[in-house]
Amino acid sequence: MDSMMGMVPFLDQPVMLHSDRDPGECTMTPEQCAYKSQYWVNWYQADHRYSLPTVAFFLTAIVLFATGHFLSGIAPQRLQRSAIWSRSVSFLRFLSYKSWRVAGWNTQSLGVFLLGGAGLVFFLAMTLGPHPYYWPNTKEISYGGSPPIATRTGFMALASLPFLIILGAKANPITALTGISHEKLNIWHNWVAWAMFVLALIHTFPFIIVHVKKGDLVMTWKTGGVWVTGVVALIAQAWLTFMSVPWIRNRYYEFFKGTHFFMAMVFMIFFFLHCDFRMSSWDYFIATAVIYTLCWLYSQCRTYFEHGFKHKARLFAVTENILKITIDTSMEWAPGQHIFLRFLTCGAHAFTSHPFTICSVSQKGKKNQLQFFVKCRGGMTGRLMSLALKNPDAQVPVLLDGPYGGIPQGRLVDFERNLIIGGGAGAGLTLSMVEEFVQLSHLRPKDEMKVIVATRDAGMRFWYLQALEDIAHRHSKDETIPRLSIHIHETFSEEVGREPGTEDLKLEAGAKIQSVVSKECSQLTTEMFGVHFFSGRPDLPAITHQMADQEGASVGVVVCGPSSMHHDVCEAASAEQSKIMAKKPGSARELWLHTENFS
Template sequence: MGMLPFLDQPVLLHSSRDAGECTMTPEQCAYKQRYWVYWYEADHRYALPTVAFFMVAIGLFIIAHVTSLLTPQSTKKRSIWFRPVAFLRYLSYKTWRIAGWHTQSLGVCLLGAAGLVYFLSMMLGPRPYYWPNTMEISYGGSPPIATRSGFLALACMPFLIILAAKSNPITALTGISHEKLFVWHNWVAWAMFVLALAHTFPFIVYNIWMGDIKEEWNSSGVWVTGVVALIAQAWLTFMSIPWIRNRYYEFFKATHFFMAMVFVIFLFIHCDFRMSSWDYFIATGVLYSLSWFYSQCKTWFEHGIRHKARLVPESDETLKVTIDTAMEWGPGQHVFLRFVTCGMHALTAHPFTICSVPQKDKESNQLVFYIKPHGGITGRLMAMARKNPDVLIPVLIDGPYGGISVGKMEEFDRSIVIGGGAGAGLTLSMIEDFVCASSFADEEKELKVIVATRDPGMRAWYLQALEDLVTRQSLEKPVPGLSIHIHETCATTVVPELKTKELEEAGVKVQDVHSNECSTSSESLPADLFAVQCFTGRPNLPAAIYQMASQEGKSVGVVVCGPASMTYDVSAASAEVQSRIIAKKPGNARELWLHRENFS
């Protein structure tokens, strides 16, 4: 029988909604059967509206995505389009730095606040919280606040789990890549956990008052399964706190799926087919299974098991991974790699941003990754590469995901791509994409690339990567509109990207500082063809973005991949540009679009 003794017999899909005849006074029966507290309709009163709340939020983003796709380019160049879009982008880009911690964007905070208001209103708004039971009169053994909190939490489950899937219907319908949805997976998890606590403790209070809590624990599997599910949920929620997850990522990854299965299984038994509770498990199982099987089919049937990864240590802090493949991908996309011969690490897949673009008219392409080793899998890979350079190991590929849609950067008159640390690898794919597009472009575009690194050996392998790009693309003359600035940040000086006078004319106040330009060989092929310049000190990213957006009527695309502080500076500057567009200040770009790549 297994777990079946914990379930009511006979096991059904839905329990009965027949409350039977009320034997209390008419006033007491009416009090018990009010709209917001009637137990036999609690799933309809609380779970279904919660589903509707999530669906409305998702629907708004679907409408925005479809509108953006269907709107003609001619309309997008008019004020009636780009000013409302600038407002929405301001909400998406505006963040704050608080004591070294970076908040989510203003738009995310506002949507999160709407969810907070909804859940608090639904949980705390209806009265009473507890039935006015006495030893002679009983309205029921389930406190109303516990009942509604339970169904509010249960309705979160399908969205919580589907937001964790790499290939999911929300991404397909909204165009929002899975890694950008992860914040909602985290926040919905906290909402569900708090609701679960609000479901649990009223039962403890009630049964202590009744004096039968020990008897209830010993006689009913509902308590046992509920406590096990709550412990698993607490583990999942607290281990997902960023500073804990990042520090113990390998351990977190290894335990997360196991604890998630424990949570779902015991919660399923705990719900005991009350009303429509099991419908939410069915919906969760169907949606997640389809998403999981889709990604697995791409891994095993589309990409296959034939791929091998070549490991080469480019410097003490950079590992180069190359994979020969026939797959297609776009600039800035990432894949999940599962290295088969890395012991326990073979059980998990890790995301890496692709640093190359596929070559046209070629049957075989090369995925290139530049990785900064830390602990775990990346440290193990670096150790293997140092011991045996050019070693080949089997690898499974899942993806590609995210990135920038093909042709997106070609929509902008001017573009700036910023990479920090291992994020420098992303700039290589953007440079190659620009080179490929410039050979077919009817009008001259502009791309400025800023790379910042603390790795003293980075410049050597980066220039070599550019030289490889020259060979692949058969370049013989400088690429018009392209410039590359490499900043070695071992110095603490901030390098001005513009002269102070030019910045002041653009309305930007910066301190005039100086730095020494590091030398590049005049015979260096990449330096000649790509206008490469090297600097010491940190780049002034806000100034670079303001300068790029200082030409009136131009459209600007910004891409950043790097540390959180770098992403914050770029987001803050991009939000400021949006506010200037909204205010119709003269001397500003028509639009500015920002893409933040989370992986590197």
């Protein structure tokens, strides 16, 4: 191993795991020696002074959330019904739900900003607090070649690396400890990446400034391998960071995903070489490799050993842009969970997996069927739609990875009143909630559920009612399901954002679909599930407030849809938390909100 590492020209020789911490004998005056070796600027202890506190900061945040998750699971009912518990939980939920909408974009929640602000204060304090920023070197006296501000930011960026990688993994120990699903941790993956990038820039430019002043920048670049590895790592890091900006990532998702892992590999290799085993720097790469490998192996073992190669996906084109995918399986999952599917028949897409929210409910010990209703947007989903149109009821081999995220098992059963909201392709999520309610209605005869679905698709009525018929058939239901109502709001007849001539086509398509529905879906289905149709967008804040307008009630809200829908529901949910904290008359005892990103 040492001989192989010795062949790498960018590494000092001989290659070791840790470099020597012995500074040697100081030949300067006692005052200068003390200045050079003071606590915050001693180069030979920089990893201990800056890397370890950074690790401690991240671990503290994880422990706090893990403790809250643990306590919420073991707290007795008597404590949970107490006023102090209710107000404390409502305050934390207010921080989690409160957000703003700016120029058509949803901001992160207030709680995310506060935690991010704590991180900002920590990194600013550790970067700008200690002095000096630069060594007062002269031609006669040299305290060191690495500016203190560059040293400290470099080691803080290094210590952030394991957390950056773990936060981006689908199966990771942070999710296991805190109960926060991986897709909700992704915002921290992005924010830690930005923190690392800014720290890397602050680490880089002081070296440039020092060597420009000395007049040897070009010579240092030509003779210093550490500069080459650092610049390559920084370029790869800049690509990874800027390409992950949401509007770029979402618009060019296939390209983003295809390049992200390659550039991440380039970054890791050159960052590793750049650190050149200084002090304990390589320990952080070892920790990153071990933890990420375990996360990756866990995911792969579930795919290949638990789920195997046996699954086939059936494809049905239910409308011109909605694809139904069904997979027979023996696996089990919770309502609202999503799973990553890798279709082995889509060319280059066979090497990538994509998340889809499961629209059906599993039954323990029985043969189950995964169902997905997918809105085709081109790329892999467009390819699948083409297969379904060419060959109705086509079957393609598929690999499963999951399930992940979703609503904790039995969580909705904890609430007396449930509001389920779906928009666009997110309507598929509501089906799993409806099915769970039908499945468990005999256990909670007083509970009620209201489902709100908003769609621009004129054909949605057909496939949604057909899915309800399938639910009734699976659970042998032939009578009205009490305390269940489903309101379908068809927005394709609205004037907003309509191009000339488009509306007539949509209304004509809607009329044809309704004709088909009247033949295919009996009146019994709409009566059985309490289905009502409306024209125009639903007033989601008013509906949310109405559900919570019952003193002492416990309310669960689930939403999956476009960002504007998420914002409206989150705003209403945060307003209800304020009422609960103030103990206003007529307010609910609690209101819990779950937002689902995939559809």
